[in-house]
Amino acid sequence: MLRSVLILVGEPILLPFWEDAFREVAGADCKLESVATISDLLTAVGVQEERRLVVVPQQLAAREDLIPRLRQLDDDLPIVVVAGHGDVAAASQAVQMGATDFLVSGDRLPERIATLLGKLRGLYDAIDKNRLLSERNAQLRDAIQSRFEIVGQSPQIRAMVEQIRRVAEVPRPLLICGERGTGKELVARAIHFIGKAAAKPIITVNCAAFSDSLLESELFGHEKGAFTGADATRHGKFEQADGGTLFLDEIGNMSLTFQQKILRVVEYGTYTRVGGMRELRSTARIIAATNCDLQKMIRDEQFLPDLYDRLAFEVIEVPRLRDRQGDIEVLMHHFATQFEREVPTFRGKRFSKSAIRELNRYPFPGNVRELKNVIERAVYRDTTDEITPADLGLQAADRSLAKNGTYQEQLSSFARELIESALHAAGNNQAEAARRLGLTYHQFRHYLKKHLS
Structure with a gap:
């Protein structure tokens, strides 16, 4: 059953005739909505509705690539182009551009609309089935991942x-x-x-x-x-x-x-x-x-x-962890939460930005299994509320990997480790970390921005 009709008005004087014809055929429960501009039509179509029909005058259908733009918003949307008796060829061309069908205005309009809706009934059923299947598939994919x-x-x-x-x-x-x-x-x-x-x-x-x-x-x-x-x-x-x-x-x-x-x-x-x-x-x-x-x-x-x-x-x-863009942080929180449920005394830990950066930079040759072990050990080792790179235990491995880089890359990696280690030892007090490294506060801030920003 048709639930809503969205009409792009070409000639306002004809709108009441179209509304009366659709109400006669589709019934009082069918919602009728009209818009005056192409921009308003595109905005309205962006709000998805089930079993909707869009009606477009032939003289407006060819403007601004309207049919392709509607298709980009909703590939399944039934679009009907309305043509006068002399515009049938142009309306047929609109169908070739992506419209679902065309309708010739004139006498016996309710009969023409009834014939059109009869043709569209099978299309609506197919759309409903496809959407239901897509929803079920999405639910199954989510269930696979969570279970x-x-x-x-x-x-x-x-x-x-x-x-x-x-x-x-x-x-x-x-x-x-x-x-x-x-x-x-x-x-x-x-x-x-x-x-x-x-x-x-x-x-x-x-x-x-x-x-x-x-x-x-x-x-x-x-x-x-x-x-x-x-x-x-x-x-x-x-x-x-x-x-x-x-x-x-x-x-x-x-x-x-x-x-x-x-x-x-x-x-x-x-x-x-x-x-x-x-x-x-x-x-x-x-x-x-x-x-x-x-x-x-x-x-x-x-x-x-x-x-x-x-x-x-x-x-x-099965993809390597280092190829899964963005998944390391998702897995990090998943494993930390899982471990904290098993051992409630470790609840409330958070990962510092530098620790997250270190995890994203590390290649994880042991993939997800290695990441899980790293996260659980870090949650266990940390004696504060914030997990730092030192808790991860990845520095030695990272330094050995950095030996394959250029002189500047190795130097930057080593400087980064020194700064992170000093910050951890100083409880994230930057002035104290600078003192430990024999730097002024401003020098430390300069190197911090250079190597850790």
């Missing part, structure tokens, strides 16, 4: 969460790639728990922790008497994960021989226990993860291209 602690607002994280949402419902193997500490297992668990197999188990196996012989027993299980010490039949991880998800972490550490065995399970869904003869079937979804460059390993003949092809139905690249 599975995939914290961050950077474009890289938003894109990854959307990828998680889309692939979760598809029962196919997939590959998660990323540096250590980026949160690959969090991604795997999110995919499992929002998918169709959420009620079934997710089983994790660190492939790097086992030799081939032990990994075979761990994954496939073994029969009683299969080897010395096999006193009973043991169900492997594939059986334990049946109907759910088997997360193979560090799959890049598997030998080529064992990769062949995994390839068979991925390809045919069958395997045999160690020491057994009976072929078993697995319905577990396989999610594999690695911090290795599998493409390079394939070129070096260290990873089977066939296995990669089977696993890579979808490849999710």
